Amino acid sequence: xxxxxxxxxxxxxxxxxxxxxxxxxxxxxxxxxxxxxxxxxxxxxxxxxxxxxxxxxxxxxxxxxxxxxxxxxxxxxxxxxxxxxxxxxxxxxxxxxxxxxxxxxxxxxxxxxxxxxxxxxxxxxxxxxxxxxxxxxxxxxxxxxxxxxxxxxxxxxxxxxxxxxxxxxxxxxxxxxxxxxxxxxxxxxxxxxxxxxxxxxxxxxxxxxxxxxxxxxxxxxxxxxxxxxxxxxxxxxxxxxxxxxxxxxxxxxxxxxxxxxxxxxxxxxxxxxxxxxxxxxxxxxxxxxxxxxxxxxxxxxxxxxxxxxxxxxxxxxxxxxxxxxxxxxxxxxxxxxxxxxxxxxxxxxxxxxxxxxxxxxxxx
Ligand SMILES: Cc1ncc(COP(=O)(O)O)c(C=O)c1O
Numbered sequence: 257x258x259x260x261x262x263x264x265x266x267x268x269x270x271x272x273x274x275x276x277x278x279x280x281x282x283x284x285x286x287x288x289x290x291x292x293x294x295x296x297x298x299x300x301x302x303x304x305x306x307x308x309x310x311x312x313x314x315x316x317x318x319x320x321x322x323x324x325x326x327x328x329x330x331x332x333x334x335x336x337x338x339x340x341x342x343x344x345x346x347x348x349x350x351x352x353x354x355x356x357x358x359x360x361x362x363x364x365x366x367x368x369x370x371x372x373x374x375x376x377x378x379x380x381x382x383x384x385x386x387x388x389x390x391x392x393x394x395x396x397x398x399x400x401x402x403x404x405x406x407x408x409x410x411x412x413x414x415x416x417x418x419x420x421x422x423x424x425x426x427x428x429x430x431x432x433x434x435x436x437x438x439x440x441x442x443x444x445x446x447x448x449x450x451x452x453x454x455x456x457x458x459x460x461x462x463x464x465x466x467x468x469x470x471x472x473x474x475x476x477x478x479x480x481x482x483x484x485x486x487x488x489x490x491x492x493x494x495x496x497x498x499x500x501x502x503x504x505x506x507x508x509x510x511x512x513x514x515x516x517x518x519x520x521x522x523x524x525x526x527x528x529x530x531x532x533x534x535x536x537x538x539x540x541x542x543x544x545x546x547x548x549x550x551x552x553x554x555x556x557x558x559x560x561x562x563x564x565x566x567x568x569x570x571x572x573x574x575x576x577x578x579x580x581x582x583x584x585x586x587x588x589x590x591x592x593x594x595x596x597x598x599x600x601x602x603x604x605x606x607x608x609x610x611x612x613x614x615x616x617x618x619x620x
Pocket of ligand 1: 295345425459460461462475476477478479
């Protein structure tokens, strides 16, 4: 790891395990029983979308990728070339339709005004384009109301659209199976009503693991990064690992305070380790006095307030020889779910929040 650390110009770095990502994609492929659109928005949930997508295009035959913004889509197009579908699942401002068109990006139509604007744009170009139709079934976010969407009128009016997928998004496939079934029933009713034969897509990660997929494409995100909320273990592997080292050891006497504002007072004489990671890296300040790191078999609690670039851990009980090892902040022993508990959040947010200042190193 020494040479890796030198390349990153910092002892703190994220090791992104591409074979683990590919393994998780395989799990999603098997459980989906259909095609997988790999969700790599937010720079691949913080892991680096381009590297991930390239890897699973080659190793898993993934041909479809979902992102949230036009700039994410363009970056991916530059890396992946022209032989994959890149879908923007979110809103696109009409000022950027030119970029959408030039880069052959699939736009999501979720409202009549979007259909009207994009169709007019295509008319002016004298061209056609692929779109996804997003239906609202219970998330109450983006989408046409499934009960009132006149599909016949839509296809009659907008003949420049090639509808590649009709989709909906599940709100609670990790927590409320009854609600999830209700959303699926609403979607299925629509599909049957209009005898729809084009591709469909409903399942996110927890649906893939908790339900049997019957739609054309699944859209796994979080499970491909190693995490999912499910009733049983599907053998996912964490993709992001964050390592650093102790850059100073310090004796602290009983009664002394550690870090800003004295939120930690030593109850005994202790040894602390200083680690160069802080909230500007995505190691949240609310982890202060709650989180722990792993050091060669030892769990070391964070002591005192986390600073912008630095934090301290209790290493009193760690023997001298352990300090040759790197400290693991996230990985096999400390996972993103623990981070989520410490901050009252979810693994998604923890991964996305790892800032650019932490260099990503890719294991192939
Ligand atoms: C439209 C859409 N599809 C799929 C996903 C992937 O969801 P998950 O990460 O839970 O698998 C997301 C993520 O939020 C999404 O917004």
